[in-house]
Amino acid sequence: MDVSVALFISHSISGFENPGPPWILGGVTLLSLFFFIWGLWPKARVMAQAAKENRMDRPIRRLGNTLVIALAQSKMFKDGPVGLMHAFIFWGFLILLFRAFQFFLIGFFPGFQMILPGWDSVAHAYLLVKDGFVLLVILACLYALFRRLVTKPKRLNLSGEGIAILGLILAIMVSDILFDGAEIAAFESLAGWWTPLGSGFSSLLTGMEGAALNHVWQVGYWTHVISILIFLVLLPRSKHFHIITSIPNVFLGNVTQTGNQLSRLDFEDESKETFGVTRIEEFSWKKLLDFHTCTECGRCDVFCPALNTDKPLSPKQFTIDLRDHLNAETPNLLSKKKKEENQTGSSGTPAALLGGVIQDETVWACTTCGACEEECPVMIEFVNKMVDLRRSLVLTENRYPKELAGAFKSLETHSNPWGFPGTQREAWAQELGVKQWDKNHPTEYLYFVGCNGSFDNRGKKISESVVRALRKAGVDFSILGNREGCTGDPARRLGNEYLFDMLATQNAKTFKEQGVIKVIVHCPHCFNSLKHEYPEFGAKLEVIHHSELLAALIKENKLPVTGGATDETVVVHDSCYMGRHNKVYDAPRDILKSTVSPERIKEVDNSRERGTCCGAGGARFLLEETGPRISHLRIDELMQANPDTIAVSCPFCVLMLEDALKAKNLADRVKVKDISEML
Ligand code: SF4
Numbered sequence: 001m002d003v004s005v006a007l008f009i010s011h012s013i014s015g016f017e018n019p020g021p022p023w024i025l026g027g028v029t030l031l032s033l034f035f036f037i038w039g040l041w042p043k044a045r046v047m048a049q050a051a052k053e054n055r056m057d058r059p060i061r062r063l064g065n066t067l068v069i070a071l072a073q074s075k076m077f078k079d080g081p082v083g084l085m086h087a088f089i090f091w092g093f094l095i096l097l098f099r100a101f102q103f104f105l106i107g108f109f110p111g112f113q114m115i116l117p118g119w120d121s122v123a124h125a126y127l128l129v130k131d132g133f134v135l136l137v138i139l140a141c142l143y144a145l146f147r148r149l150v151t152k153p154k155r156l157n158l159s160g161e162g163i164a165i166l167g168l169i170l171a172i173m174v175s176d177i178l179f180d181g182a183e184i185a186a187f188e189s190l191a192g193w194w195t196p197l198g199s200g201f202s203s204l205l206t207g208m209e210g211a212a213l214n215h216v217w218q219v220g221y222w223t224h225v226i227s228i229l230i231f232l233v234l235l236p237r238s239k240h241f242h243i244i245t246s247i248p249n250v251f252l253g254n255v256t257q258t259g260n261q262l263s264r265l266d267f268e269d270e271s272k273e274t275f276g277v278t279r280i281e282e283f284s285w286k287k288l289l290d291f292h293t294c295t296e297c298g299r300c301d302v303f304c305p306a307l308n309t310d311k312p313l314s315p316k317q318f319t320i321d322l323r324d325h326l327n328a329e330t331p332n333l334l335s336k337k338k339k340e341e342n343q344t345g346s347s348g349t350p351a352a353l354l355g356g357v358i359q360d361e362t363v364w365a366c367t368t369c370g371a372c373e374e375e376c377p378v379m380i381e382f383v384n385k386m387v388d389l390r391r392s393l394v395l396t397e398n399r400y401p402k403e404l405a406g407a408f409k410s411l412e413t414h415s416n417p418w419g420f421p422g423t424q425r426e427a428w429a430q431e432l433g434v435k436q437w438d439k440n441h442p443t444e445y446l447y448f449v450g451c452n453g454s455f456d457n458r459g460k461k462i463s464e465s466v467v468r469a470l471r472k473a474g475v476d477f478s479i480l481g482n483r484e485g486c487t488g489d490p491a492r493r494l495g496n497e498y499l500f501d502m503l504a505t506q507n508a509k510t511f512k513e514q515g516v517i518k519v520i521v522h523c524p525h526c527f528n529s530l531k532h533e534y535p536e537f538g539a540k541l542e543v544i545h546h547s548e549l550l551a552a553l554i555k556e557n558k559l560p561v562t563g564g565a566t567d568e569t570v571v572v573h574d575s576c577y578m579g580r581h582n583k584v585y586d587a588p589r590d591i592l593k594s595t596v597s598p599e600r601i602k603e604v605d606n607s608r609e610r611g612t613c614c615g616a617g618g619a620r621f622l623l624e625e626t627g628p629r630i631s632h633l634r635i636d637e638l639m640q641a642n643p644d645t646i647a648v649s650c651p652f653c654v655l656m657l658e659d660a661l662k663a664k665n666l667a668d669r670v671k672v673k674d675i676s677e678m679l
């Protein structure tokens with residue numbers, strides 16, 4: 001048999017002593033498997049009894065995500081050398097799984113030989129790739145240690161566990177070289193270009209006696225095997241559990257919709273006494289899996305606008321706190337006695353989730369912008385958990401910031417968050433003579449104006465410019481006027497699902513009665529809600545954002561514009577609900593290209609997928625803000641482009657950014673314009 005094949009599959013022709021009686025390896029392997037399953041089993045049981053959620057739809061898309069995000073590590077590469085470091089460790093693990101299998105075969109079947117005639121070239125290729133990855137993993141681990149111990153980036157926590165795991169990985173890699181090196185030193189003919197590390201190390205062993213070489217070989221073998229088994233035991237007990245859960249978590253990630261679509265609550269279910277999530281076990285099984293999957297890499301923290309303006313919210317810490325709480329509560333959740341005590345109330349006060357593990361301020365600080373979700377390399381979700389907790393605060397505990405009381409009341413009685421009489425909703429359109437929707441003679445489109453565009457003075461100007469642009473392009477449209485109501489998006493993002501349900505049901509009924517199908521909106525929040533959330537209320541609409549429609553009309557030469565008409569320097573600000581949540585990035589840029597010379601259109605570092613929120617999302621425009629303003633942070637970023645104009649596609653972004661410009665005394669120098677106002 002060719003020696004390379006032998007090296008690939010078995011040591012037994014080497015003449016070295018076997019690693020020991022197989023029962024020793026069998027014993028330690030069984031013991032490790034026992035502790036591994038002992039650690040894993042309770043977590044699996046808690047997930048099995050958690051709330052159900054279907055995550056098996058769209059299998060092809062899921063498979064695609066798994067290949068691109070998990071296996072090809074696509075999100076990691078956004079992170080330069082650090083991402084590469086992680087990718088090398090991950091791929092190294094996959095390549096070395098086969099090697100680990102070989103080590104265990106050697107131990108269990110000392111005389112085992114798997115002769116694969118004609119497979120020499122495959123064996124050579126594997127050995128070469130394996131050695132390459134051993135080297136890369138060693139370098140990546142040393143770099144990871146250097147970062148943790150020397151450069152200490154803010155987003156990483158220094159933990160003994162992390163250092164120990166890196167030490168174990170290094171031990172597995174180094175022992176692989178010892179093992180090959182000793183064998184090659186004993187049998188020079190085994191050396192070759194396909195085992196560069198083993199061959200290199202063997203030269204250091206030149207002159208060693210056979211017994212000493214055998215000793216090195218034994219050390220290499222047992223260090224390798226024992227390190228793998230220790231690793232196995234630690235996996236379910238440490239943050240490195242993500243090694244097991246991250247590929248499934250990516251596969252099971254949210255692919256149901258583009259868009260931020262929240263789940264509907266069943267208010268008819270009389271068995272339910274609480275709404276939202278009051279206790280950790282009320283999260284769905286997928287959300288529990290998310291907690292176990294966090295790698296603590298801190299990528300989510302880097303782009304969180306709340307954390308970056310000193311709010312009491314770190315998405316990473318939020319996940320870690322919930323994971324630790326879940327682990328601490330797991331024995332109670334699985335104990336029959338404890339469950340009975342909880343039901344009868346004799347167990348005393350359970351550890352409070354809200355106001356204890358997670359502070360109310362943390363939950364209210366989130367703008368639901370999705371920046372954390374965009375960055376997370378293992379597709380952990382945040383927005384739906386924040387809203388689950390807000391639902392509990394609002395609907396179950398009746399505990400929310402005082403300024404929301406008025407907003408909820410206004411939404412309920414006037415169908416807008418500011419309390420303007422509903423009869424004034426269409427006032428802005430009267431002077432312009434905008435047509436009212438007539439179900440007997442419907443126009444092609446319904447222009448759904450939204451609360452901001454109907455009541456706010458600045459918002460009304462945007463509505464007017466949308467009307468002008470649509471008329472210029474000859475679009476057949478009309479409005480519902482006073483028959484329009486708030487979509488309910490602010491209520492839903494604030495956790496008042498009951499109110500959202502009421503508003504959405506009413507609007508959906510109107511759409512149905514009026515025979516509305518095609519809808520234009522200029523507010524991304526209305527867009528997201530009508531497009532993704534209203535189908536659950538029976539309204540199946542074709543919703544188009546004005547930026548998409550205007551871009552299409554320009555392309556079709558239906559909307560006359562003059563290319564390069566302005567010499568302003570324009571910087572683009574993406575709205576989170578059009579950009580990250582709905583992946584519409586190009587339409588506003590295409591419109592700009594027709595009105596501004598290309599060299600005058602600027603992008604800042606944090607744009608498109610990494611664009612910073614203006615601070616209004618998650619209905620935070622209704623809440624008071626403590627500490628530095630998110631909108632001020634965004635203006636500072638946008639000012640890097642030294643713009644004359646900031647182009648946006650959301651009326652709430654306009655309000656937030658204009659206020660920030662005023663506060664920074666920049667309002668005379670820089671203007672904020674909706675994309676329709678750029679035409
Ligand atoms: S959704 Fe936005 S504000 Fe909320 S935690 Fe994530 S990054 Fe922070």
Ligand code: SF4
Pocket residue numbers: 293294295296297298299300301315316319375376377378379380
């Ligand atoms: S939630 Fe995701 S991005 Fe944030 S620390 Fe955990 S793994 Fe990293």
